[in-house]
Amino acid sequence: xxxxxxxxxxxxxxxxxxxxxxxxxxxxxxxxxxxxxxxxxxxxxxxxxxxxxxxxxxxxxxxxxxxxxxxxxxxxxxxxxxxxxxxxxxxxxxxxxxxxxxxxxxxxxxxxxxxxxxxxxxxxxxxxxxxxxxxxxxxxxxxxxxxxxxxxxxxxxxxxxxxxxxxxxxxxxxxxxxxxxxxxxxxxxxxxxxxxxxxxxxxxxxxxxxxxxxxxxxxxxxxxxxxxxxxxxxxxxxxxxxxxxxxxxxxxxxxxxxxxxxxxxxxxxxxxxxxxxxxxxxxxxxxxxxxxxxxxxx
Numbered sequence: 001x002x003x004x005x006x007x008x009x010x011x012x013x014x015x016x017x018x019x020x021x022x023x024x025x026x027x028x029x030x031x032x033x034x035x036x037x038x039x040x041x042x043x044x045x046x047x048x049x050x051x052x053x054x055x056x057x058x059x060x061x062x063x064x065x066x067x068x069x070x071x072x073x074x075x076x077x078x079x080x081x082x083x084x085x086x087x088x089x090x091x092x093x094x095x096x097x098x099x100x101x102x103x104x105x106x107x108x109x110x111x112x113x114x115x116x117x118x119x120x121x122x123x124x125x126x127x128x129x130x131x132x133x134x135x136x137x138x139x140x141x142x143x144x145x146x147x148x149x150x151x152x153x154x155x156x157x158x159x160x161x162x163x164x165x166x167x168x169x170x171x172x173x174x175x176x177x178x179x180x181x182x183x184x185x186x187x188x189x190x191x192x193x194x195x196x197x198x199x200x201x202x203x204x205x206x207x208x209x210x211x212x213x214x215x216x217x218x219x220x221x222x223x224x225x226x227x228x229x230x231x232x233x234x235x236x237x238x239x240x241x242x243x244x245x246x247x248x249x250x251x252x253x254x255x256x257x258x259x260x261x262x263x264x265x266x267x268x269x270x271x272x273x274x275x276x277x278x279x280x281x282x283x284x285x286x287x288x289x290x291x292x293x294x295x296x297x298x
Contacts, residue, residue, distance in 0.1 A: 003032040006039040015043035020051060027055045028062050034121050041127040049127050060134050065119045151176045157219070162227040162277040166220050171206040174199050182220055184241045187257040195259040196243040219244040227277045239270050
């Protein structure tokens with residue numbers, strides 16, 4: 001019906017040529033629901049629309065609608081042809097961490113904070129209105145990808161049954177790791193959140209320490225299994241979680257689960273116990289870093 005009305009109202013009246021009409025029919029595969037609207041907009045010479053640009057915007061709009069971002073529920077995602085390269089990269093990265101394509105794509109759009117825009121093409125009176133809406137959605141998608149990349153910019157240097165050692169590279173990664181893996185109910189001061197200020201991206205502490213001072217890196221260490229048991233046995237419950245700051249000169253400071261700096265005696269005792277649970281290579285700091293590998297949460 002959409003294409004028949006368009007043919008009658010625009011092609012037969014000479015408002016668009018047969019060649020242009022055929023191209024509009026073929027603009028979006030497997031659907032003709034945009035044909036009438038496209039013909040109406042393109043035939044309005046006041047808008048001065050290039051046909052190729054009209055096709056690009058309509059294709060993006062259709063992709064975003066099928067993905068669920070224009071106020072509609074996501075349809076069968078398995079049949080969805082996502083042409084946006086940003087989305088492809090995010091989905092690929094998330095699938096590598098686990099989950100199906102359906103689940104990961106759905107999560108991406110659920111997490112985007114965008115006000116509902118009409119999914120009915122006829123809600124847009126002009127091509128410019130649609131163009132602005134599509135650009136806004138795409139902008140938010142790219143913002144999400146950048147945020148997603150920053151959050152996942154960390155190295156897991158060691159992860160075994162006795163300890164987890166991670167190296168965050170950005171404030172977002174530091175915050176993500178702190179909230180996910182480094183909350184200690186045993187902490188006297190911070191039982192409900194990560195105790196270290198550098199794990200809170202919104203406060204800017206990570207940037208100030210990491211880039212604005214002589215510090216070169218941070219490591220967060222979580223004791224598990226026998227390592228944790230031995231620390232508790234040696235009255236070092238406060239050391240089951242440690243933030244390690246290392247300066248370019250090689251100076252090392254340790255911060256416990258109460259965000260208190262360890263004394264030289266505590267530091268020495270902690271390192272001596274920790275070394276029991278490291279391989280020879282790990283004791284020489286020859287860690288085999290792997291970005292974003294799955295963390296063993298035991």
